[in-house]
Amino acid sequence: xxxxxxxxxxxxxxxxxxxxxxxxxxxxxxxxxxxxxxxxxxxxxxxxxxxxxxxxxxxxxxxxxxxxxxxxxxxxxxxxxxxxxxxxxxxxxxxxxxxxxxxxxxxxxxxxxxxxxxxxxxxxxxxxxxxxxxxxxxxxxxxxxxxxxxxxxxxxxxxxxxxxxxxxxxxxxxxxxxxxxxxxxxxxxxxxxxxxxxxxxxxxxxxxxxxxxxxxxxxxxxxxxxxxxxxxxxxxxxxxxxxxxxxxxxxxxxxxxxxxxxxxxxxxxxxxxxxxxxxxxxxxxxxxxxxxxxxxxxxxxxxxxxxxxxxxxxxxxxxxxxxxxxxxxxxxxxxxxxxxxxxxxxxxxxxxxxxxxxxxxxxxxxxxxxxxxxxxxxxxxxxxxxxxxxxxxxxxxxxxxxxxxxxxxxxxxxxxxxxxxxxxxxxxxxxxxxxx
Amino acid sequence: xxxxxxxxxxxxxxxxxxxxxxxxxxxxxxxxxxxxxxxxxxxxxxxxxxxxxxxxxxxxxxxxxxxxxxxxxxxxxxxxxxxxxxxxxxxxxxxxxxxxxxxxxxxxxxxxxxxxxxxxxxxxxxxxxxxxxxxxxxxxxxxxxxxxxxxxxxxxxxxxxxxxxxxxxxxxxxxxxxxxxxxxxxxxxxxxxxxxxxxxxxxxxxxxxxxxxxxxxxxxxxxxxxxxxxxxxxxxxxxxxxxxxxxxxxxxxxxxxxxxxxxxxxxxxxxxxxxxxxxxxxxxxxxxxxxxxxxxxxxxxxxxxxxxx
Numbered sequence: 001x002x003x004x005x006x007x008x009x010x011x012x013x014x015x016x017x018x019x020x021x022x023x024x025x026x027x028x029x030x031x032x033x034x035x036x037x038x039x040x041x042x043x044x045x046x047x048x049x050x051x052x053x054x055x056x057x058x059x060x061x062x063x064x065x066x067x068x069x070x071x072x073x074x075x076x077x078x079x080x081x082x083x084x085x086x087x088x089x090x091x092x093x094x095x096x097x098x099x100x101x102x103x104x105x106x107x108x109x110x111x112x113x114x115x116x117x118x119x120x121x122x123x124x125x126x127x128x129x130x131x132x133x134x135x136x137x138x139x140x141x142x143x144x145x146x147x148x149x150x151x152x153x154x155x156x157x158x159x160x161x162x163x164x165x166x167x168x169x170x171x172x173x174x175x176x177x178x179x180x181x182x183x184x185x186x187x188x189x190x191x192x193x194x195x196x197x198x199x200x201x202x203x204x205x206x207x208x209x210x211x212x213x214x215x216x217x218x219x220x221x222x223x224x225x226x227x228x229x230x231x232x233x234x235x236x237x238x239x240x241x242x243x244x245x246x247x248x249x250x251x252x253x254x255x256x257x258x259x260x261x262x263x264x265x266x267x268x269x270x271x272x273x274x275x276x277x278x279x280x281x282x283x284x285x286x287x288x289x290x291x292x293x294x295x296x297x298x299x300x301x302x303x304x305x306x307x308x309x310x311x312x313x314x315x316x317x318x319x320x321x322x323x324x325x326x327x328x329x330x331x332x333x334x335x336x337x338x339x340x341x342x343x344x345x346x347x348x349x350x351x352x353x354x355x356x357x358x359x360x361x362x363x364x365x366x367x368x369x370x371x372x373x374x375x376x377x378x379x380x381x382x383x384x385x386x387x388x389x390x391x392x393x394x395x396x397x398x399x400x401x402x403x404x405x406x407x408x409x410x411x412x413x414x415x416x417x418x419x420x421x422x423x424x425x426x427x428x429x430x431x432x433x434x435x436x
Numbered sequence: 437x438x439x440x441x442x443x444x445x446x447x448x449x450x451x452x453x454x455x456x457x458x459x460x461x462x463x464x465x466x467x468x469x470x471x472x473x474x475x476x477x478x479x480x481x482x483x484x485x486x487x488x489x490x491x492x493x494x495x496x497x498x499x500x501x502x503x504x505x506x507x508x509x510x511x512x513x514x515x516x517x518x519x520x521x522x523x524x525x526x527x528x529x530x531x532x533x534x535x536x537x538x539x540x541x542x543x544x545x546x547x548x549x550x551x552x553x554x555x556x557x558x559x560x561x562x563x564x565x566x567x568x569x570x571x572x573x574x575x576x577x578x579x580x581x582x583x584x585x586x587x588x589x590x591x592x593x594x595x596x597x598x599x600x601x602x603x604x605x606x607x608x609x610x611x612x613x614x615x616x617x618x619x620x621x622x623x624x625x626x627x628x629x630x631x632x633x634x635x636x637x638x639x640x641x642x643x644x645x646x647x648x649x650x651x652x653x654x655x656x657x658x659x660x661x662x663x664x665x666x667x668x669x670x671x672x673x674x675x676x677x678x679x680x681x682x683x684x685x686x687x688x689x690x691x692x693x694x695x696x697x698x699x700x701x702x703x704x705x706x707x708x709x710x711x712x713x714x715x716x717x718x719x720x721x722x723x724x725x726x727x728x729x730x731x732x733x734x735x736x737x738x739x740x741x742x743x744x745x
Contacts, residue, residue: 213520220514221537
């Protein structure tokens with residue numbers, strides 16, 4: 001037991017003191033927040049930047065107040081200038097383009113012949129904004145022609161916003177489903193990344209011991225299984241350290257930035273995630289409501305399940321990684337064994353993305369959250385939606401049992417493999433080792 | 437208890453391949469024991485079984501009178517042939533770690549390391565990373581790590597490979613010192629001159645079987661052919677050679693001499709003694725050189741392997 005502690009400690013320190021590890025640990029959250037900030041900044045600045053659109057209206061339908069400046073477009077009326085001259089003027093300016101409304105006999109014909117001239121292809125946002133302005137106006141004109149009472153039409157409108165609640169009467173917002181999906185997906189994805197990154201770390205560390213030939217010295221003092229277990233646990237500890245440091249750094253940055261920018265932070269965050277339309281619908285009250293909703297989610301138990309599934313999934317996969325590392329002489333030889341390891345992880349993520357969003361408790365999602373090789377990912381995606389305890393229990397039980405079987409097999413391969421040099425290994429050979 | 441290690445009927449197979457076939461060996465306490473054999477004979481497998489790295493299929497090993505058990509690794513020091521260290525770990529830290537794995541407390545390990553580092557004058561390596569050391573330097577560190585926990589039994593597999601002649605002598609002296617202090621040593625090598633120099637007992641494994649073991653002196657006696665190397669000063673060399681080769685089994689010998697002698701290896705006839713030969717030769721020539729041909733460890737090795745192939 002004492003030796004296992006020594007090994008865990010050495011592996012942990014070897015990982016944690018590594019320069020790449022330190023840099024990645026400190027930089028990743030900054031990079032992530034930097035990315036979010038950049039996206040937010042770009043979105044905001046592009047929204048704020050108004051483009052100028054010149055227009056020539058020969059139809060006489062539109063009045064000046066129909067072309068009021070919108071959030072993104074500033075209008076310039078080139079009245080009494082013919083089309084050719086206007087084209088010359090606009091092409092020599094920094095305007096986005098020239099809107100041309102010809103004179104025609106009927107509104108329908110006008111609608112069919114409106115044109116937009118520009119140097120480069122115009123932005124979709126500008127065009128759709130223009131289209132909606134023109135549509136609204138022409139529709140209105142047509143309704144007048146058809147003698148439709150606009151006031152009556154206006155008063156006939158109904159606005160529906162269904163209020164969601166569960167059977168125990170707690171109100172919930174529609175946003176919360178999206179948040180649950182987001183939380184579940186990112187948890188599943190993070191687990192996959194952690195397993196791949198840290199599993200590969202275990203594998204590389206095994207290969208290093210093999211190629212540096214220290215392995216025989218060490219296993220003359222400790223049992224191979226102890227070494228393997230110590231390596232896996234030490235690396236897991238390093239992974240958890242990194243994870244906790246990330247959580248702390250991110251919390252810290254949010255706290256500092258909310259202190260510096262005051263209340264500004266939260267709405268800004270939302271701007272980046274929601275379209276302008278949603279934002280209009282969303283009052284300050286709703287934002288408040290969503291935050292309380294998030295806090296009402298079983299965050300603590302989600303966190304505990306995250307750690308639990310992360311550890312078990314990691315233990316399962318890293319023992320496979322360790323045995324692969326033991327079987328080969330260098331990293332390039334690992335490729336033939338990598339696919340069967342990565343495959344179930346990938347399947348987990350894609351099945352999760354495809355099924356959990358539509359039907360978190362459907363057959364496919366439930367089955368894949370039971371299969372031990374995909375359950376850490378798929379179950380975590382389902383958990384925010386509320387999973388019956390017996391399903392979680394069963395999936396954990398299957399995971400633990402599978403882990404014990406896999407680690408037993410992996411240890412056998414590991415024990416033989418670490419002392420085997422210069423042999424090209426295939427699956428048949430591995431099978432033979434298990435029987436030694 | 438006379439023997440530090442007794443191996444009884446050790447059998448080990450890897451699939452179809454038999455690595456050890458009924459090998460029994462006794463290593464006397466306080467001796468330097470040469471474990472010899474051609475490449476692939478099964479030496480390394482045998483050493484790994486002693487170190488409990490691999491388990492034998494059959495057979496028992498007794499260590500210091502008792503059945504070998506897990507904790508005995510604390511009393512065994514093993515320097516494998518293929519050896520290395522963590523490249524990116526500091527020398528001192530690494531030595532401490534490996535010593536603690538052998539059951540030493542951190543405090544003891546530190547003190548003993550300081551003693552050895554001073555002795556080898558490598559104190560300033562403590563904070564260096566192993567990748568900064570030369571191969572010979574790393575080997576020195578490994579030697580220290582092997583002997584640090586003052587094991588009762590030391591196993592050296594090709595301990596001199598990678599050392600320059602000065603360091604070979606340094607290590608050789610240390611091995612003899614350790615023997616003096618009471619350690620028993622198993623010494624596996626292909627360098628027969630070191631075997632000659634260091635080992636009192638040897639065992640030879642060939643194709644998974646033990647073909648020879650015992651005291652080196654006894655084995656030499658067993659392998660001697662009653663042959664004498666002679667240098668004879670005589671006028672009529674051709675005639676004498678003719679006469680001797682008819683009477684004895686002779687072959688040409690080479691050694692340095694002052695005179696233009698007739699140089700021969702002469703094998704005694706059955707029942708004859710050395711005195712008979714001298715008397716016989718004395719009548720016919722001046723004997724400038726007369727010495728018994730003692731088989732070297734090298735000769736024995738080659739002969740034993742050829743006989744058993």
